[in-house]
Amino acid sequence: MTYINGIxxxxxxxxxxxxxxxxxxKEYATDKMLCIDPDYTKFLDPGAVRRMGRLLKFGTTAGLIxxxxxxxxxxxxxxxxxxFGLLDLSQKFLADVIATQEGVVSPTxxxxxxxxxxxxNIALLCGCHAHNNTFSQRGFSFESALTDTAFMxxxxxxxxxxxxxxxxxxxxxxxxxxxxxxxQEPCTSSDILSKExxxxxxxxxxxxxxxxxxxxxxxxxxxxGHSTLFNPENADELRNWILDFLTAHQLQVEDIxxxxxxxxxxxxxxxxxxxxxxxxxxxxxxxxxxxxGEYMTASAFGFWLACKMMKTNSVPxxxxxxxxxxxxxxxxxxxxxxxxxxxxxxxxx
Amino acid sequence: MEELMQNLKHQxxxxxxxxxxxxxxxxxxxxxxxxxxxxxxxxxxxxxxxxMQQKYxxxxxxxxxGQKIFQSVKTIAEYITQNQPK
Numbered sequence: 219m220t221y222i223n224g225i226x227x228x229x230x231x232x233x234x235x236x237x238x239x240x241x242x243x244k245e246y247a248t249d250k251m252l253c254i255d256p257d258y259t260k261f262l263d264p265g266a267v268r269r270m271g272r273l274l275k276f277g278t279t280a281g282l283i284x285x286x287x288x289x290x291x292x293x294x295x296x297x298x299x300x301x302f303g304l305l306d307l308s309q310k311f312l313a314d315v316i317a318t319q320e321g322v323v324s325p326t327x328x329x330x331x332x333x334x335x336x337x338x339n340i341a342l343l344c345g346c347h348a349h350n351n352t353f354s355q356r357g358f359s360f361e362s363a364l365t366d367t368a369f370m371x372x373x374x375x376x377x378x379x380x381x382x383x384x385x386x387x388x389x390x391x392x393x394x395x396x397x398x399x400x401x402q403e404p405c406t407s408s409d410i411l412s413k414e415x416x417x418x419x420x421x422x423x424x425x426x427x428x429x430x431x432x433x434x435x436x437x438x439x440x441x442x443g444h445s446t447l448f449n450p451e452n453a454d455e456l457r458n459w460i461l462d463f464l465t466a467h468q469l470q471v472e473d474i475x476x477x478x479x480x481x482x483x484x485x486x487x488x489x490x491x492x493x494x495x496x497x498x499x500x501x502x503x504x505x506x507x508x509x510x511g512e513y514m515t516a517s518a519f520g521f522w523l524a525c526k527m528m529k530t531n532s533v534p535x536x537x538x539x540x541x542x543x544x545x546x547x548x549x550x551x552x553x554x555x556x557x558x559x560x561x562x563x564x565x566x567x
Numbered sequence: 568m569e570e571l572m573q574n575l576k577h578q579x580x581x582x583x584x585x586x587x588x589x590x591x592x593x594x595x596x597x598x599x600x601x602x603x604x605x606x607x608x609x610x611x612x613x614x615x616x617x618x619m620q621q622k623y624x625x626x627x628x629x630x631x632x633g634q635k636i637f638q639s640v641k642t643i644a645e646y647i648t649q650n651q652p653k
Contacts, residue, residue: 264586264587265587265606267586268583268584268585268586268587269584269610318621321620321621322616322617322620322621323617324582324614324617325610325613325614325617326610326613326614329610
């Protein structure tokens with residue numbers, strides 16, 4: 219069994235406090251949702267914060283919150299995931315190169331612009347000199363980190379810090395807006411679930427978890443398995459993949475207490491998600507991307523939601539689509555990002 | 568010289584994004600590096616080299632001189648005064 223012993227999440231909602239669970243939901247009436255910042259100086263050296271960009275600050279802090287929550291000073295390995303990484307800093311550096319006509323440019327944005335900056339920064343802060351990988355496989359980035367973590371635990375690591383982070387970068391936001399993927403009509407983030415106004419709200423966030431083979435008093439639940447499916451040809455292939463996954467875990471659709479679905483506002487994806495929802499006629503149906511927006515590693519926010527539901531044994535009204543009064547003991551998260559589909563299965567302790 | 572030092576303090580605060588320090592709080596002879604001074608580090612040293620080149624057109628001929636030149640705002644101002652192209 220793989221237990222989740224600590225969590226840390228910074229998102230467009232108030233999620234960085236682990237003693238709260240979506241008490242108030244912030245609505246967004248724009249085409250992007252940005253993280254609510256905690257007081258970073260409570261987690262990071264003020265001297266170091268001055269040099270960090272937004273993503274580095276909220277990514278590193280989420281990792282440190284998860285370690286503190288688990289009571290782990292130094293994990294046995296760190297495995298992270300990101301879609302775009304710190305692309306904005308790379309662009310700033312390149313813009314400086316052009317502006318100075320390839321003269322002398324500030325090194326800071328270059329130094330901090332690599333995809334693995336967050337995981338290496340956490341490693342420096344917690345003194346972890348072990349395995350440290352960052353996966354960047356678009357919609358499967360976090361899922362790849364999960365596979366890596368499973369291998370690390372199999373190899374005998376006591377605990378692994380795993381996490382995912384992405385930000386609404388200027389370039390990516392402009393690109394998605396240009397190709398018409400973002401919402402055109404003004405609406406609130408909850409309207410994602412109404413399916414009347416197509417188009418996604420671009421989101422961001424960082425969610426980290428401490429996974430271990432050992433259960434502790436702080437355990438949120440266990441991760442029983444995960445699976446990925448790329449570009450299914452039709453809804454049947456998607457349904458069969460889900461049913462096969464459940465069978466492999468000795469489960470039937472009726473056994474799923476809560477299904478957390480990644481409705482995003484993207485018409486084609488959401489049509490497939492509806493076929494997934496139709497499978498779970500006895501489960502409480504929830505959604506999460508109206509809280510965090512759409513981004514390549516949003517499945518990590520779904521992971522966080524599952525953890526909080528299991529630990530508090532509650533399903534907040536803010537995420538419920540259909541309430542069948544089921545206690546969240548067995549939770550299935552289904553995420554999709556364009557052609558990337560993934561499942562994560564959890565059992566409460 | 569005094570005006571140059573005041574300008575330098577503002578430029579250092581801006582270039583290094585020193586959020587906890589105001590330009591007026593930096594003394595002319597205060598150490599820039601190390602725990603007894605402003606606490607700047609090696610990345611800041613690179614930023615100062617960039618600042619010297621971008622704002623004053625000065626390249627450090629010998630990087631080993633950097634330790635002396637970047638000791639304080641006063642030593643930087645002295646170096647600029649002595650070496651800036653007329």
